[in-house]
Amino acid sequence: MFLESLLSLLSPMNLLLIVAGVIWGMVFGAIPGLTATLAIVVLIPMTYGMGTVSGMTMLIAIYVGAISGGLISAILIGMPGTPSSITTAFDGYPLARRGLARKALGAGITANFVGCFLGWICLVALAPQIAKFALKFGSFEYVAIILFGLTAVISLSGDSLSKGFIMALFGLLVATIGTDPTYGMYRNTFGLDMLRGGVSSVPAMIGLFVVSQVFIEVEQLSQKFLFPKPEKVGILLTLQEWKSNAVNFLRSGVIGIMIGILPGIGGALSNFIAYDQAKKASKHPEEFGNGALEGIIASETANNASIGGALIPMLAMGIPGDAATAVLLGGLQLQGLQPGPLLMTEHPDLVYGVFVALLLSSIVMFVLMMAGIRIFPTLLRIKKSYLLPLVLVIGMVGCYNLQYSINDVWVAIIFGIIGYFLKKFNYPTTPIVISLVLGKMLETHLRLGLLVSGGSILPLVTRPISLFFVVLTATSLAISVLKMRKEKARG
Amino acid sequence: MKKKSAKRLCTIFLAMSMLLASVLATGCSSKDPVEAYPDQDIRIIVAFNPGGQTDLISRKLAEIIEKEDILPVSIVTVNMAGGNTADAINATLQADPDGYTFFMHHSNLVTNYIMGNLETKYDEMDMLGGIMDQPFGIVKRSDDDRFADVFELVEYIKAHPGELTCGFPGYASPGHFALLQFLAANGISGMVQEVPYAGGAEAIEAHLGGHTDLRATNMGDSARYVASGDIEFLCMISQDVNPDYPDVPTLKDLGSDMEGLVLHTGLFAPKGIPEEIKTKFMDAIHKAMETEEFAQFTAEMCNTMAPTDAETFKALYDNDLATLEELAKTLTQQ
Structure with a gap:
């Protein structure tokens, strides 16, 4: 069955669709503000005449391309194209500035492929079982796993932990603005209509990582380019690097799949957690943030593994794993299919088609991006005075496109200004984004959980899965505190 | 020499044809806008993220209208999911009434208005007509053996008030009101814990995973899980028997004469669009709805087509507003 699907999808036309889809996705992924979801939505009308399997193949290729493309801008200009590549920029950009762009891109792309592949294995081998397991996650389990995600703030705070906490709390505060997630009432809007929708994390991310970065770069226009001409170093990982990162690949892949399911x-959390865990496990954590290949590998393996993960509940249960798979589901329904628990038995051709499409797309993505390593730096090594305005404008357009709302553009500009001053005073900005991504989710699930449990918080420690994550959170915190004490005693 | 003159001839020909084209184009644009309608892309605003039911209905209509050449222009779906649907409503109210901006939405406009979560009343917009209807029901997991049918369920709730939880998509959503109707019809208001999820998918996931006991749902969100045997309908929140599920009891069987809420999806627009333009647009929509493809799509989603005219559509909303306001009042008095 799988072979049949493979052979039928290997027709020149389908391969062409995959190549076109991956390229289209890469462009959207690389441009800050343009998301995987948008890349898919825009091309859905093109799939109408194609037949279900071909259409789905192309949409999956776009999805893979868009999640992978984020690393190009993250590494070369230090501005993540999507929230799932935020942590890639931490180590990728310093490497690019040292002239090692090719090395960083090579590692990131390899990690993308490994991530995709691990996700694919899980999808093919275990989809129904994993989907059943994922259903066991109720509100309290979500609360516990989100708390675990929040501990990543410690690793991503830079030099000062207290500054990191202040920023994380600021983010949580901002997350309370807008529509109450349970009762739909407006709160903390200061009577302003523009705050009713709340502050979304993507425009805030563009403000903090793109707009403020542009301001800072503008101050140093004497430096003509963002990064020097890349040295001619090997792009493939050496055997030694493969060996030392084997655990890293596997751990980040599993984290990515788990979060994806x-x-x-969504994928943003998977790169935070994977990066955080890689840093904790590393023998030289001080290199993280200054150009550690492990950081890039952790982040890019995890975000691509999330693709296979997100497709699992979609195929097995008809429940979307993230915003992009919600659109894929919509695409299926427009083609006249009702995805649900019966999809796997009623339309095995489609399910196998998705399996094959994901595998082929990741291979095509790997080949295209590896070939593109020569081209990307040339494309982006434009004089700063031309590149920065271009990035700024594209970022603003991207923000507007998220919900066709001018409010999001204001959010990006305001957070750009806030971010500029924070960077000047050496405050880390990533904790704000982590809190914004997780804050509203934490509140939603906590309040739903309390509604169901009748106001008792005890299920957080009496339910086995949530207890597991609570213990994990506590351990993670304890290790960090001990490490810091040791360092203090030493220093 | 010959080559050169041929080139020149070519240039002259090109220039002349461009001139002609521009004259024709200006000729077109100087025509009456009502006559010329539609000569640019039409957008349909949807207040939810891509992939939801309203979004899909709008995209399907657009697809058919384009494929069958019903209108000479494209219809673009614009998702404005911000501000708890308020962003989309405001964008509609502020749009030019030129017939190039429409808004597809449903009974959420009524229920959210009643609960005070929405300041805009539906009739501040122009109501063009209905498209789809969808009834609601209450479902349980098939492996839940505490109650076999709806009659046992009502007894169970009366014996264990406050024990069962029921999920639905969104506080003050039509699904929430359908649940309130079911409870009121059986005299068990307030005896079930109401759990508002962010959307249909989240409510389904929590119910399938055993985190809530019951779920108030429209047909489209549940049919595929009923087919797979994961869940069962306990009750239809309506007076009429559902043709797809003839064995499932209705409110009538429970001894209540309450008319159940139906999700009315339809088209809205800013006020002031010329009558002829509205007719042209709605004719195109109705033509698309008459196709075999749309009928199949509707059946797959377990919707019923309901192409009502403007007055009937408004009367439906007025009626819902009156009955649901009454229900909300009795609940707050308790």
């Missing part, structure tokens, strides 16, 4: 949490 849980509906509604």
Whole structure:
């Protein structure tokens, strides 16, 4: 069955669709503000005449391309194209500035492929079982796993932990603005209509990582380019690097798949957690943030593994794993299919088609991006005075496109200004984004959980899965505190 | 020499044809806008993210209208999911009434208005007509053996008030009101814990995973899980038997004469669009709805087509507003 699907999808036309889809997705992924979801929505009308399997193949290729493309801008200009590549920029950009762009891109792309592949294996081998397991996650389990995600703030705070906490709390405060997630009432809007929708994390991310970065770069226009001409170093990982990162690949892949499976949490969290865990496990954590290949590998393996993860509940249960798979589901329904628990038995051709499409797309993505390593730096090594305005304008357009709302553009500009001053005073900005991504989710699930449990918080420690994550959170915190004490005693 | 003159001839020909084209184009645009309608892309605003039911209905209509050449222009779906649907409503109210901006929405406009979560009343917009209807029901997981049918369920709730939880998509959503109707019809208001999820998918996931006991749902969100045997309908929140599920009891069987809420999806627009333009647009929509493809799509989603005219559509909303306001009042008095 799988072979049949493979052979039927290997027709020149389908391969062409995959290549076109991956390229289209890469462009959207690389441009800050343009998301995977948008890349798919825009091309859905093109799939109408194609037949279900071909159409789905192309949409999956776009999805893979868009999640992978984020690393190009993250590494070369230090501005993540999507929230799932935020942590890639931490180590990728310093490497690019040292002239090692090719090395960083090579590692990131390899990690993308490994991530995709691990996700694919899980999808093919275990989809129904995993989907059943994922259903066991109720509100309290979500609360526990989000708390675990929040501990990543410690690793991503830079030099000062207290500054990191202040920023995380600021983010949580901002997350309370807007529409109450349970009762739909407006709160903390200061009577302003523009705050009713709340502050979304993507425009805030563009403000903090793109707009403020542009301001800072503008101050140093004497430096003509963002990064020097890349040295001619090997782009493939050496055997030694493969060996030392084997655990890293596997751990980040599993984290990515886990997060991907849980509906509604999304790829942003997977790169935070994977990066945080890689840093904790590393023998030289001080290199993280200054150009550690491990950081890039952790982040890019995890976000691509989330693709296979997000497709699992979609195929097995008809429940979307993230915003992009919600659109894929919509695409299926427009083609006249009702995805649900019966999809796997009633339309095996489609399910196998998705399996094959994901595998082929990741291979095509790997080949295209590896070939593109020569081209990307040339494309982006434009004089700063031309590149920065271009990035700024594209970022603003991207923000507007998220919900066709001018409010999001204001959010990006305001957070750009806030971010500029924070960077000047050496405050880390990532904790704000982490809190914004997780804050509203944490509140939603906590309040739903309390509604169901009748106001008792005890299920958080009496339910086995949530207890597991609570213990994990506590351990993670304890290790960090101990490490810091040791360092203090030493220093 | 010959080559050169041929080139020149070519240039002259090109220039002349461009001139002609521009004259024709200006000729077109100087025509009456009502006559010329539609000569640019039409957008349909949807207040939810891509992939939801309203979004899909709008995209399907657009697809058919384009494929069958019903209108000479494209219809673009614009998702404005911000501000708890308020962003989309405001965008509609502020749009030019030129017939190039429409808004597809449903009974959420009524229920959210009643609960005070929405300041805009539906009739501040122009109501063009209905498209789809969808009834609601209450479902349980098939492996839940505490109650076999709806009659046992009502007894169970009366014996264990406050024990069962029921999920639905969104506080003050039509699904929420359908649940309130079901409870009121059986005299068990307030005896079930109401749990508002962010959307249909989240409510389904929590119910399938055993985190809530019951779920108030429209047909489209549940049919595929009923087919797979994961869940069962306990009750239809309506007076009429559902043709797809003839064995499922209705409110009538429970001894209540309450008319159940129906999700009315339809088209809205800013006020002031010329009558002829409205007719042209709605004719195109109705033509698309008459196709075999749309009928199949509707059946798959377990919707019923309901192409009502403007007055009937408004009367439906007025009626819902009156009955649901009454229900909300009795609940707050308790």
